[in-house]
Amino acid sequence: MGQRPVFENKTILNINDSMGENSLKDAHSDERPGLGPLCSVEHLPMGYVEIDLADACIVGVNQLFCQLSGYSREELMRADISLKVLLLDRTALDSFLQGIGNTGGPTAMVPFAMTTKDGRQIASLLKVQAIIRDGKPCRIVGLITEDRLDGQGETELLWLKAAIRGSSDAVGMADPHSRHFYHNEAFTRMFGYSVYEMSSRHPQVLYCNQEQAREIFEAIGKGESWAGEVEMRTKAGKVITVSLQADGITNSEGRVIALIGHHADITERKMTIMQLAQSLAKHKDFIENAPIGMMITDLEGLVIYANRKLGEITGYKKEDWLNVNFFPLVYPEDLPIILRQRECAIRTLKSVEPYEVRMVSSSGDIRWLRTIPQVILEQGPDGGKRIVGFQNFLEDVTPTKIAIEEKIRLERQLVQSRKMEALGTMAGGIAHDFNNILYPIMGYAELIKDDLNEESITYKNVVEIEKSAHRAKDLVQQILSFSRPSEQEIVPVAIQTALEDVLKMVRAAFPSTIQIRRNICSRCRLVLADPTQVHQVLMNLCTNAYHAMLEKGGLLHVSLREVEIGKGKFPGSGPLPPGHYARVTIRDTGCGIPRDVLDRIFEPYFTTKVAGEGTGLGLATVHAIVEKLEGRITVDSEEGKGSVFDVFFPIVPGAIAAPCKQERGPVPKGRESVLLVDDEESILNMLAQMLHRLGYKVTCFRDSLTALSAFLQRPEAFDVVITDLTMPKMTGVSLAEQMLKVVPSLPIILCTGFSERITASEVEKVGIKAFLNKPAIFHDLGQTIRKVLGE
Numbered sequence: 054m055g056q057r058p059v060f061e062n063k064t065i066l067n068i069n070d071s072m073g074e075n076s077l078k079d080a081h082s083d084e085r086p087g088l089g090p091l092c093s094v095e096h097l098p099m100g101y102v103e104i105d106l107a108d109a110c111i112v113g114v115n116q117l118f119c120q121l122s123g124y125s126r127e128e129l130m131r132a133d134i135s136l137k138v139l140l141l142d143r144t145a146l147d148s149f150l151q152g153i154g155n156t157g158g159p160t161a162m163v164p165f166a167m168t169t170k171d172g173r174q175i176a177s178l179l180k181v182q183a184i185i186r187d188g189k190p191c192r193i194v195g196l197i198t199e200d201r202l203d204g205q206g207e208t209e210l211l212w213l214k215a216a217i218r219g220s221s222d223a224v225g226m227a228d229p230h231s232r233h234f235y236h237n238e239a240f241t242r243m244f245g246y247s248v249y250e251m252s253s254r255h256p257q258v259l260y261c262n263q264e265q266a267r268e269i270f271e272a273i274g275k276g277e278s279w280a281g282e283v284e285m286r287t288k289a290g291k292v293i294t295v296s297l298q299a300d301g302i303t304n305s306e307g308r309v310i311a312l313i314g315h316h317a318d319i320t321e322r323k324m325t326i327m328q329l330a331q332s333l334a335k336h337k338d339f340i341e342n343a344p345i346g347m348m349i350t351d352l353e354g355l356v357i358y359a360n361r362k363l364g365e366i367t368g369y370k371k372e373d374w375l376n377v378n379f380f381p382l383v384y385p386e387d388l389p390i391i392l393r394q395r396e397c398a399i400r401t402l403k404s405v406e407p408y409e410v411r412m413v414s415s416s417g418d419i420r421w422l423r424t425i426p427q428v429i430l431e432q433g434p435d436g437g438k439r440i441v442g443f444q445n446f447l448e449d450v451t452p453t454k455i456a457i458e459e460k461i462r463l464e465r466q467l468v469q470s471r472k473m474e475a476l477g478t479m480a481g482g483i484a485h486d487f488n489n490i491l492y493p494i495m496g497y498a499e500l501i502k503d504d505l506n507e508e509s510i511t512y513k514n515v516v517e518i519e520k521s522a523h524r525a526k527d528l529v530q531q532i533l534s535f536s537r538p539s540e541q542e543i544v545p546v547a548i549q550t551a552l553e554d555v556l557k558m559v560r561a562a563f564p565s566t567i568q569i570r571r572n573i574c575s576r577c578r579l580v581l582a583d584p585t586q587v588h589q590v591l592m593n594l595c596t597n598a599y600h601a602m603l604e605k606g607g608l609l610h611v612s613l614r615e616v617e618i619g620k621g622k623f624p625g626s627g628p629l630p631p632g633h634y635a636r637v638t639i640r641d642t643g644c645g646i647p648r649d650v651l652d653r654i655f656e657p658y659f660t661t662k663v664a665g666e667g668t669g670l671g672l673a674t675v676h677a678i679v680e681k682l683e684g685r686i687t688v689d690s691e692e693g694k695g696s697v698f699d700v701f702f703p704i705v706p707g708a709i710a711a712p713c714k715q716e717r718g719p720v721p722k723g724r725e726s727v728l729l730v731d732d733e734e735s736i737l738n739m740l741a742q743m744l745h746r747l748g749y750k751v752t753c754f755r756d757s758l759t760a761l762s763a764f765l766q767r768p769e770a771f772d773v774v775i776t777d778l779t780m781p782k783m784t785g786v787s788l789a790e791q792m793l794k795v796v797p798s799l800p801i802i803l804c805t806g807f808s809e810r811i812t813a814s815e816v817e818k819v820g821i822k823a824f825l826n827k828p829a830i831f832h833d834l835g836q837t838i839r840k841v842l843g844e
Contacts, residue, residue, distance in 0.1 A: 100197040123170030140166045223316040229309045245288030259285045276301040293320045346447035354378045366449045368415030384411035423448040488806030492828035495522045496739035499831045545579040548635045555591040566606030573613045580702040586678045594639045601643025610640040633704040640697045646690040720835040722748040725772035729753045730760040732780045757783040778805035793820045800841035
């Protein structure tokens, strides 16, 4: 259906490959009676010029243009004169050419200067329109007048006539009194009348329904629009169905200066719909009760029939489908699939393979539909087959798609779990070796401190060494926290107290460009956790927010409240048992996390920071700790707008407050005899020095078999045994078992950098009195010895 023209921005000439220079010549030579100046550029009361853009020269003019310039037509066609006669404003012309589309785009007024043959200068405006070939402008045509016409409406009619000349719609024009005065070639092809023949007829003669015709002309005569379907009769007497858009054209003063109608022949489409409906009636009962959805459409996607099942699948009523184009209901990303399949079917005259697309239901949900399209063929006028529509069988496969997506999600979780397991195995080995390296560093640092004056520079330097060693120890502990389970001090913890402690630290460490706001509920009940790990979780999340806001500053908002999670109501991924939880929310206004990496932020060693600015263990450690405490952590982030982390800790009903940690007193000493076994010489010497300073008598062995032999010879000579776990020839556990066979009450302390094969509880079953993790500091060693000897 055509559109009502708008003079300010509507195409004036729509000239394609078939309407080039020859068509213009035809227009110039049109001498049919009654057509006159309205159809020939030669008789336009304006100067007409056609310019070739490639050669920058004039290739066509009318007589008025020759008169204005003073040159003959032949002279103006010469390149050397063309360049001098007409100079266009290049900036305005380039701007016009850049804005046009492949149909010629809008018209434009381009300033120009003309030098006439007698030397006069004319400066005015040229109203231009582009001629398109192969999708690109190749020429422009323009109109110029030295004196304005008497009526503005007459000028607009001239432009309108030129605009509709190349329209694919059949366009006819009449004056305000309904006298037909112009139509384009498409109109002649559709109805069979020439402009001369129609000039002596009222346009209403084309209408089969005269009452309807009077209503239409009455409406557009008032400057209104009318759109709809009408039946019209051609010159040969054939009745056709026409989609009509009729308008009354008004000038700037609101006066109707012309009537215009855009006609599109839809007879064939209406016939196709009728044929499809007749075909449908033969099998209506079977189709209506089919167990899958069925839809019949024409070539344009207009729904001619939809059965009851399709309504059940999509939620739309059966009557909602009729005479509606179903394309807008298809998920936008999937619409190209349908269009490609239809194009292939029309080209090959064969049904295409089934495909799956998404459709939006009446409730707004996305439904996956497996579409099995079948072409509907009929005999064409030439005896060949042609497609007149499509019969589509639609099966709802949404549950299957959801199941497949869930399977993919579980497979990804399994891969991630195996990745974590492999990383954990590697991390355990690293932790063992690293602790054996750290132990002598920390131990010797303590021994050196013990010999120095606290005010000396050397003492302060050693303190810095200790700090770095403790940071390395914490890093190892982070590695172990997500790699292997370890014994933790699980007690009731007040989250609000931990948050206050953390906020005090971050306030002192954060720059003033980062503001901190808190909303901490003091009535939130206790959670069962390791206090150190809770502190670690909160500190890591606050540090993560700090890095996100470091460059531009921002706002850190920390909140705590108790929430109840119902069955299936957890907002994050993965199940969370129903119950009460302490919900910690840490929100920042920093740089945010890109969507493509959001799923990886809890992976060990994954970091978005530049090299040297992060270990990639912070969020991985947080995730591991929270999961071990049977809680959950969720994240929501948008790049450039910040992130929100929510941590859910399960509440312990009726739990009492966690006991306060006691201050450490002096390192306890003794005078007993100690048997010390470790295959690392540096650790053995360091421990021997520590024990000597605590007053103990120490016998050292680097070999567990030699140590056992010495013990068996004089078991009464040793009051306590300290042995490493992992040693060649005989492990610390085996050594302890052999010694305990001789002296069942012998106090034995087992030391290890890391082991996944034995825990503190398993050590107690053997009869070993204590389990000490490396690197243990001076105070821990002294207290552990006194503890086992006291038992």
